[in-house]
Every structure is written in C-alpha cells, then in structure tokens.
Amino acid sequence: MRKAALHNLGCKVNAYETDSMRQMLEQAGYEIVSFEEQADVYVINTCSVTNIADRKSRQMLHRAKKRNPGSVVVAAGCYVQTSKEQAQADPAIDILVGNNRKHELPRLLEEFFQANSSGSCSLVADIGKEQEYEELHISRTGEHTRAFIKVQDGCNQFCSYCIIPYARGRVRSRKLAEVVREVETLAGRGYREVVLTGIHLSSYGMDLKPEDGFKPVGLLDLICRVHEVEGIDRIRLGSLEPGIVTEEFVSSLSGLPKICPHFHLSLQSGCDATLKRMNRKYTCAEYEEGCRLLRKYFTHPAITTDVITGFPGETEEEFALTREFLKRINFFEIHIFKYSLRKGTRAAEMDHQVPEEIKGKRSEILFEDLLAMNQEYLKWHLGRELEVLMEEEVTFSGKKYFLGHTKEYVKAALPLPEGEGKNLENKLVKGRAMSLLKEHVLLLELEDMS
Template structure:
C-alpha cells in the first residue's frame, strides 16, 4: 500500500477539493499520512491569488521533494493553471494537474507509475472548459461543519484579481448532485452545511437555477440544522432574497458581503460592479429581516491610486455600516492583472499605516457586536474542548459565528446547546451558562 500526503493552500474551495482528492486516493487504496511524514506521493493543491501565494506553492512543492527525493510530487490547482510553463520546468514537480482535472488524480498516478516516472501534465485552457468538475465528499476534517462546493469560476474580472484566469468562467453544480452530497453528510452526522464557491452569487446562471432555490432545497434535508453561506456579492441581496432567507430558520444570519473599498472612485478602478450606496442598501435589507445579523466583509487598502481622501472616505463608510468583522488586506501586486500596470502604486509604508488605522476602527465595532449578546439566550453548535486560564470549557459557534464557551462538564461535541450569555471570557470569545 502506497502512502500519500496532501497539503492545501488557499481558499475554502481549495480545501474542499483537497479533501475530495484525499477521498479519491483512499478509495484507490492509498494510505493517507500527515504531510510532514515520509510518503510515496505528495499532493499540493496550490494557490495563485497573489505573487506570495505562488511563492508559497513553489516552496511547499520543493519541501515535499526534499522530504523524500524518490516520491512523486503532484502540483494541482491554480498555480499550475496560471504558471504552467514555470511549473513544467520545475524539477521538483512530477505531475501537473490543472483546475477541472483533479478528479483524475488516481488515474494519472497509475499512468505515471506504469510509464516509469515520465513527467505528466494534465492542464487545459480553463477559459474554454465549461463543464463543472464532479468531486464529492462523505466526510470532512471537521466533525460538525461541512463545506460544500457548489460553484466554480468567475466572470467578474476585477482589475486586481487573477482568479478568472485560474478558475475559468462560471460553472454551477447540478442541484441534484448538491442535494445528494448534503444528504450523505447529514446521514454521517454533520449538522451544519456551508455553501461555498469561487463566486457563489453566480450559482445557477449557467444551468437555469438560483442560489436562493438551492438554499431552499437544502433547507428541506433532514438532519441539517444550519445552513451557512460563503462570500456573497452585495447586489444579490434584494428585498426578495433577504425576506426569503429570513423565512428559513436553518439559515445562519451571518453574511459575508464582499466590499473591497468604501469609496466609489476606488471601486470603479477595481472594476467592482456596485456602488457604496448599493452596498449599504443590501446591509439595510439584511438588518430589516434579521434581528442582529453578523455582517462581515473584505477591504483592500492601498489600491493603486488610492489617495488619503479616498482612504478616509472608506474609513467613514466602514464605520457607517458597523461590521462585526473586517478582513483587512494590503494591496498586493499580482502579475497578469490590470491593476499591476496601473500608475500611482501606493508605497508599502502607507499601506501599513492605513491597515493599522482600520484595525483600530474595527475593535470597538467588534466589541459592540459581541456585547449585544450579553444577557440574551444563545444556541451554540459545540465543536471542541478548550482551556482558558487553567479552566476547561467546551466551545462552539452561534448562528452568527460568534464563539461561545460553556464550563466543561461533559463531551458536547456536535451538540446544540442553549443558555444565557454571561459575558466576555476573553478577546472575541463569550461564555454562557447552559439552561
């Protein structure tokens, strides 16, 4: 029995695909071992969202070959798709697998061994491939929450982003296939499903479906207690969308609405397809139909041409929305994108200063959101035993994705526990007493 080790870089979609490849290898008879152990096959699912991600991908590939020079090193995914020639010239890589070809991993390994270690490349023009790659999972590394990939590709072409070139055009998974996988996961004990994709809001545009209908169908599956959504585009939040979701009790009021900038001039240079006014309207609709939804976002600071005035406009806008969390990124030049060629690149020290200011602004917003829960009832899906200041707790998340711990009495893993929130245990973590 050959030993295989896998390592994932990048997003939740990549993580899903890595676990799917692991399942394929297990079914093919491989023994799965930790990545830091000696293996016959190393599979690295690469990322290419930034130049740094490319470098990390190469470093991990070289590390694998160094751990066992006689091993077969497989480079899969976005770095391979965007940098094929460079990957083919890399002596550390034995098999190259592009996006939409990961399901062929066991077959490609079999062919590689049969051909006495002849370097193999299975990378096609992703822009021309309009088929959705079928991958499946019946278990995940997490024991309570399962991420389900339902969509691939992106048609947006934001000026800073390489992903449409790495992932191709929008391709949606058939509704029946999604429901079949969710039912299997429910039967295997998973209580929370996270629907994810490269551009989740585009789900269904190519197969006469909608994301809302998909959510409604998943909602009917017995055993699933919670449905969480991956990142959404602001304009998907219409009156009908928000109202319909609020009528589905399993839907978690935790919405990650991608923003990137709170300044219309910057959004235009980014080639984002909405205005700040439209974004704010989406947030208003969610707060109209949900009592206290967690609204989170992404923001890029130091985008080419961002003036001090534009940055201050973003700061003011972020405060007006009052987010639970903001993922703050300093703009990183990505070769191959339009933004990389733009004039007025912002110096690194200014990006750092602006990033620090946003982190300072976020702290009171985050604390205010958490303090709202004190004295109120909460339902927590318990995940793991933890220790704080020498005292044991069991910790999990609310539907809003707020971390809450209860004093440890017994193993509560994968159980829904209700109680009254008593206060803040430590930074970003509340505690409650069970009912």
C-alpha cells in the same frame, strides 16, 4: 500500499477539493499520512491569488520533494493554471493537474507509476474552453460538525486586481440534485451544519439550463432545497456579492429558520472612485442598501466583509472615505488586506502604486477601528439567550471549556465541571451569554441541550 500526503493552500473551495482528492486516493488504496511524514506521493493543492501565494505554493512543492526525493510530487490547481511554463520547468514537480482535472488524480498517478517515469508528466486543463462543472464529492471533512460544500466554480467578474478568472475560468455551477445528494450523505453521517461555498457563489445557476420546462435554477432555489434536508440544522452561506442582496432574496431567506444570519458581503473599498478602478459592479450606496435589507429582515445579523488598503491610486481622501463608510456600516468582522500586486492583472499596470509603508499604516488604522466594532457587536449578546453548536474542548487560563459558534458565528464557551469529561461535540446547546470570557469569546451559562 503506497502512502500519500496532501496539503492545501488557499480558499475554502480548495479545501473542499483537497478533501475530495484525499478520499479518492483512499478509495484507490492509498494510505493517507501527515504531510510532515515520509510519503510516496505528495499532493499540493496550490493557490495563485497573489504573488505571495505563488511563492508559498512553490515552497511547499520543493519542501515535499526535499522530504522524500524519490516521491512523486503533484502540483494541482490555480498555480498550475496561471504559471504553466514555470511549473513545467520545475524539477520538484512530477505531475501537473490543472483545475477541472482533479477528479483524474488516481488514474494519472497510476499511469505515472506504470511508466516508471522520472521526467515530468504535464497535464494542464484548458478551463477557458472546458465549461463543464468538474464533479467532485466528499462524504466527510476534517471537521466533525460543519461541512463546506462546493457548489460553484469560476468567475465572470474580472476585477482589475484579481487573477482568479484566469485560474478558475468562467462560471460553472454544480447540478442542484448533486448538491442535495451530498448534503443528504453528510447529514446521514451526523453533520448538522453545511456551508455553501464557491468561487463566485452569487453566480450559482446562471449557466444552468432549465430542465423539463422548469424555470432556471438560482442560488435561492438551491438554498431552499438544501433547507429541506433532514438532519441539517444550519445553513451558512459563503461570500456574497452586493447585487444579489435584494428585497426578494433577503425576505425569502428570513423565512428559512435554518439560515444562519451571518453574511459575508464583499466590499473591498468604501470609496466609489476606488471601486470603479477595481472594476467592482456596485456603488457604496447600493452596498449600504444591502446591509439595510439584511438588518431589516434579521435581528442583529453578523455582517462581515473584505477590504483592500493601498489599492493603486488610493489617496488619503479616498482612504478616509473608506474608513468612514466602514464605521457607518458597523461590521462584525473585516478581513483587511494590503493590496498585493499580482502580475497578469490590470491593477499591476496601473499608475500611482501605493508604497508598502502607507498600506501598512492604513491597515493598522482599520484594524483598530475593527476592534471597537467587534467588541460592540459581541457585547450586544450579553444577557441574551443563544444557541451554540459545540465543536471542541479548549482550555483558557487552566480551566476547561467546550467551545462552539452561534448562528452568527460568534464564539461561545461553556465551562466544564471539574472532573467531568463529558463530550459535547456536535451538541446544540442553549444558554445565556454572561460575560466576555476572552476578547472574542462569550461565556455561556447552560439552559438546555439537544
């Protein structure tokens, strides 16, 4: 029995694909071991979103070959697509597997071993022409309560800073019936929460053709169908684009009790001039209207976002507009990124690149603002009844707790009595938030459990 080890870099979509490849190899007879162990095969699902991600991908590939020079090292995913020539010339890589061909991994390995090849077996999928969705499957994940489910791939937006449309291709959607079938499988294995994710989730269904006279399927149709699956208590959505947040969309979601009021609404900048240079397809006013609708139909929803500091041409005045906008929206969480030049994108060729020192200072300022917003959001929950899906036992200051998340993705911890080893994993607990146990964790007092 050959041993295989897998390592994932990048987004939740990559994580899903890595889980799927792991299960394919298990079914093909491989013994799965830790990436830190000696293995016959190392599979690295690479990321290429920034130049730094490319470098990390190469480092992991070289680390694998160094750990066992006689192993077969497989480079899969986005780095393969964006850096084909460099990857093909890398002596640490034995097999290249592009996006849309990961389902062929067991066969490619078998062919490689049969040929007893010591050279490079290059396979790069031309996703610019292959528009069919690559059907991958999982029946379990590394987590025991929450499962991420890939429902869409590719992006048609071509933001000026982003390489992903070149790495992932155009929008391709998974058939609704396939998504539902996988959710049913996961529910049967005890998972109570699913997260619908994709490269550009808001585009789900735009490429699907109507079948048997029915209307085209969109993201809302998919959500409603997943909502019907028994055993699933929570549905969480991946990153959304502001354009999908209409009155009809939000009001429909609010009528689905399994929907988690935790919405990651991509922003990137709170300045219209910067958004235009980024080739984002909305204005700050349109974004703000989406947030207003979410707060109209949901009680105190968690609204989170991404922001890039130091985008080419960002002046002090533009940064000040972004900072003011973020405070006005008053987010629960903000993922703050310093602009990272990515070769192959339009932004990399723009004038007025911002110095690293200024990017860093702007990020620090926003981070301080975020701490205040985050604490304000958490304190709103004090004294209120919360429902928490428990996930793991943790220790804070020498005392044991069970930790989980509310529907808003707020962390909450329930103290465990001394001497009790009760396992609350995957239990839905209702309790009252008594205080802030830690900076980002609410202390819970138990009221009910299911």
